[in-house]
Amino acid sequence: MDQKQVILTGDRPTGPLHLGHYIGSLANRVTLQETCTQYVLLADMQALTDNYDNPKKVRTNIIEVALDYLAVGIDPNKSTIFIQSKVPQIAELAIIYLNLVTVNRLKRNPTVKTEIKQKGFGENVPAGFLIYPVHQAADITVVKGTLVPAGEDQLPLIEQANEIVRSFNRIYNCSVLQEISPLMSHVSRLPGLDGKAKMSKSLGNAIFLSDSADTVAKKVMSMYTDPDHVRASDPGKIEGNVVFTYLDAFDPDKDTVAAMKEHYQRGGLGDVVVKHRLIDVLNNLLEPMRIKRTQLAKDPEEVMKILLKGSEKTRTVAEATMQEVRSAMCLDY
């Protein structure tokens, strides 16, 4: 029997991925695929919950995000990359789960509550948005996921999924579904170029994995440092200085970074020098990805084939789960 952990992870295909995604999850996926059974979900249906009026955006980003995946080294021979809407068993299972969750429980979900505010839905929350944690529970459990990489703010989603798992097994007196453990990220969130707490496409403060070397250079040069560090000879601050935060995250040579920090704090090290180092570090990281991406982007049909193959594989696993689910629920006509 396969005793490997089964990981379900993925993204909403609403925009290209950036360095925050890389450090927060993509790098981890490249490692995890060596030891775990890993499913990587392109959540087009979830993306449509708040982009239902812009399906072309979702469609375009399916390929863009897949290119990012392949470029960073997620290997379709080791990870199963799939498109959510190509696995209709997820919808089937979500509809079943909706009976096991009350409307009030969904409204109390802290993650959803915050997002409803952020997105300004007010009283007009689409039903699809309110229920997305249920849909997500279906994503994970349909492939019998046991481990889900998660940040602190996603824990309520995993708790919701586990409540459904326990309800289902109890009500239908079975052990078809498995509880899910969060795999907590130990990396702190990457700030945006402007020093704001979060790098994000919508805040316009992100370096994308697909950015050219020039664009990366320009973006780094515009980065927030220490506003009081006017002349190179002045002592500078490290705390909140985005350039150093990024060096900490991406520079493999920790000793040099430590020495530069010390020099910067003492005075005598200019922002431009530090930024040039960061540009080199980032472009060293991104250049092989760019080359791979450019190569792959020449043949988007081949990329789509990979996604369709992964979706087919996932459908087979999902259908096996659904057969157990239907049997437990006396729906096995």
Place this chain on the structure above:
Amino acid sequence: MDQKQVILTGDRPTGPLHLGHYIGSLANRVTLQETCTQYVLLADMQALTDNYDNPKKVRTNIIEVALDYLAVGIDPNKSTIFIQSKVPQIAELAIIYLNLVTVNRLKRNPTVKTEIKQKGFGENVPAGFLIYPVHQAADITVVKGTLVPAGEDQLPLIEQANEIVRSFNRIYNCSVLQEISPLMSHVSRLPGLDGKAKMSKSLGNAIFLSDSADTVAKKVMSMYTDPDHVRASDPGKIEGNVVFTYLDAFDPDKDTVAAMKEHYQRGGLGDVVVKHRLIDVLNNLLEPMRIKRTQLAKDPEEVMKILLKGSEKTRTVAEATMQEVRSAMCLDY
């Protein structure tokens, strides 16, 4: 091109069907199958929204209700009888529709509001129950239904479905979905044996299509008539007298019924005589159904085969609709 109306009708398989169902819809379906393309839905998924903890009840009643259908003359060669959960495209479409409806809109649905009160859900409405009108919109539109037999209290459900149809076609700039017209029933609702407004299994005041001749006789003898009509010689009241309401509904000999009414009101006609006539009328109606039902019930596997064949046919139609839906939404990878 097929210009026939496409009818979608059906039942939640939660109990055997009774005379109220017969007069309110089953008899009509037997007529409609001659001129329309008729789909008859066994809504197991919808039945589970408020019976999720009792799936065996739903499973058992799939066969019971199917036996009722076949016994009354719904002909699987003329009507397509199918099981909802065997057409997973419905779940897929429902999940898509959930993005086009707000939670507040669902809560304002008068039919659902009333049912939530009746079922005593209080604050703990299962999400699956709240969204069932969306699921129902998927039932109808996935087979491109144009006509749905409905009572007054179901009009808000059709209105909700049409709102979704219009939203979908507008947002995705297409004409994939068709608006639905209600086919209003002209038959007034059959009261229960006790004279209560509605014949219903849960109120224990129903005559089932599968009741034996003896049971029908016993039930008719217990029927509510005119409590002031103590002796046969007394004048009796027709209004609210269930026996006469049933004779009006089921006795093909309208002249005799009119004469009996006149006699009853004048005085001199006892309840027992009228009840005996009703017993004969009902057993004349039900006897051929009983014979057919007993015959079919000997081979439930054959009945299931009919349902699976109907489900397969529906899946083909549903998948064709879904291809159009996915194409309109850029989900046609």
